[in-house]
Amino acid sequence: MKRTLTAAAVVGAAALTGGLLTAAPAYAADCLATVACPTGVTFTITAGALNITVPDTATLTTQPPSGSPTSWWAFGTLGTGVTVTDLRASNPANWVVTVASTDFTHSGTGPLISSADVYYCSGPATSSGGVGNFNPGQLGPCTAPPPPVGVSLSSSQTAFTHTAGIGVNTASWTPSLSVQIPLNAVAGSYTGTITHTVT
Amino acid sequence: MAARSRRTVAALAALTVLSGTAVAGAPASADGRGGAGGARPDGRIGVQLLEATRGRRDDPRASIYLIDHVNPGTRMTRRFAVTNTSSGPQRIRLSVGPAEIKENEFVPADDPRANELPEWVTVNRSSFVAPPDSTTELRATVAVPPNAPRGERYGAIWAAVTSRQKDRAGTEIQQVNRVGIRLYLDVGPGGDPPSDFTIGDLLPGRGDTGAPVVRAAVHNTGERALDMVGKLWLSDGPGGLSAGPFPARLGTTVPIGGTAQVEVPLDRQLPDGPWRVRLRLESGRLHREVSGTLTFPDGRNVWGDAAKADRYPRWALLLAGLVALLLAVLPFVAFPKLRARVRGQLARR
Known part of the structure; x- marks a missing residue:
């Protein structure tokens, strides 16, 4: 009997030790695991908004042909640039800006320019303010092609991030775009969309 | 629907390719310098969440993102606002799109059907003209079908504004700028699944420039994505020096089961040590702390011995x-x- 008691005590103490060793209480949920969470009751948030500039149309300039084999490029900055203003006054106050491009279509019968032939270069921040790290997606310098500087927009890419941020902050940059024009292009105009997304 | 809106987006700009001249080999005519038009530099659109679940009042993430756990077959609405702080009216298009966590960044998914959120989340208006200097209140409805499988989904409610086309024949590129409220929607029976993370060994080192840096790995061991922030303090250094807090540099979002590297860049004038070091990381209401003793190595691009953890040493336990x-x-x-x-x-x- 004595042995049973001692054994029980040992087991209990061992369990206690084990508990202490692995003590990492998971974050207490808002509601018990067995009960449905009420999401109908809310409170009002009084902070500000996350903002992005209203964009302007941009002009690309066709570059003189160069290189071997000859390649044609259009290059230019994207208007007055992009400004993100984070007035949410939060912690964390992090945001990510991604950029995407559609394929460029010709006004006439010319071939498509694939978005893979569109290169984006954010360049450094032209201005920034607030706490945190302001990280351009592509440091630059964003020089005219060839070779194209920056990342191909075959899929969406990170243009700018703000990390380790606290409180109100803002950053601006003036990205540039290089578009490779196919050699079999015919006269006319190409159309495409560049989308900046901040969240 | 999606295709249509994309086509609307593609109401675009023109990049005139002087291919006639190209073929002739003559230099392209300089038809205008790159970009800077007459845009007002201050014109902005913004989005903000106006309400959040009462139970998440003390979670700072919940007041900027729509973070919720919902049971299948339930529905909820959330108010949010779109602001136009430009001096002209702006046509705002609203949409809901899926998102993903890629390389520890919360980014829109390239595949518009990456998850079910675009079907489950609807906004009461798809497009409207926002008057100058206005705030427009809108309502998003989250309706999760009864047969929805469990798991966390990511997405965003987007407000988009498109640049005005000035000259159809010109050499313009039209741009779309979007700003979004993130959605972290967890679906499943019962209550909120646990969130948790662990911090690995603290590794002292020096970067390319010789400035000291402390590195650690964060592992998301819970069942929800985390948005990390953190700080590091140094104390009990040579001569009783203390320094900090230094902000931690890390990927903004850690996916479920994912690992992110935390780096804390420090001032290069700091002596080598030994220092007592304390790193505190948090995501919402959840926080973890590790501390230890470390010494920075000499040189550039080198890593020293991991800090001796001293908070809960195993032998003490x-x-x-x-x-x-x-x-x-x-x-x-x-x-x-x-x-x-x-x-x-x-x-x-």
Whole structure:
């Protein structure tokens, strides 16, 4: 009997030790695991908004042909640039800006320019303010092609991030775009969309 | 629907390709310099969440993102606002799109059908003209079907504004700028699944420039994505120096089961140490802290020995366990009367 008691005590103490060793209480949920969470009751948030500039149309300039084999490029900055203003006054106050491009279509019968032939270069921040790290997606310098500087927009890419941020902050940059024009292009105009997304 | 809106987006700009000249090999005419038009630099659109679940009042993430756990077959609405702080009216298009966590960044998914959120989340208006300097209140409805599989989904409610096309024949590129409220929607029966993370060893080192840096790995061991922030403090250094807090640099969002590297860049004038170091990381209401003692190595691009963790050393826990064991057993060993009494009670049962 004595042995049973001692054994029980040992087991209990061992369990206690084990508990202490692995003590990492998971974050207490808002509601018990067995009960449905009420999401109908809310409170009002009084902070500000996350903002992005209203964009302007941009002009690309066709570059003189160069290189071997000859390649044609259009290059230019994207208007007055992009400004993100984070007035949410939060912690964390992090945001990510991604950029995407559609394929460029010709006004006439010319071939498509694939978005893979569109290169984006954010360049450094032209201005920034607030706490945190302001990280351009592509440091630059964003020089005219060839070779194209920056990342191909075959899929969406990170243009700018703000990390380790606290409180109100803002950053601006003036990205540039290089578009490779196919050699079999015919006269006319190409159309495409560049989308900046901040969240 | 999606295709249509994309086509609307593609109401675009023109990049005139002087291919006629190209073929002729003549230099392209300089038809205008790159970009800077007459845009007002201050014109902005913004989005903000106006309400959040009461139970998440003390979670700072919940007041900027729509973070919720919902049961299948339920529905909820959330108010949000779109602001136009430009001096002209702006046509705002609203949409809901899926998102993903890629390289520890919360980014829109390239595949518009990456998850079910675009079907489950609807906004009461798809497009409207926002007057100058206005705030427009809108409503998003989240309706999760009864047969929805469990798991966390990511997405965003987007407000988009498109640049005005100035000259159809010109050399313009039209742009779309979007700003979004993130959605972290967890679906499943019962309550919120646990969130948790662990911090690995603190590694002192020096970067390319020779400035000291402390690195650690964060592992998301919970069932929801985390948005990390953190700080590091140094104390008890040479001559009793203390320094910090230094902000931690890390990927903004850690996916479920994912690992992110935390780096804390420090001032290069700091002496090598030894220092007592404390790193605190948090996501919403959840926070974890590690501390230890470390010494920075000499040179550039080098890593030193991992910090000796001192917060809960294993031997201390083992010792505590042994003490508890002794305390539990001692009374029975030391007092035969107590032993007899317990034995008697057990026997009576």
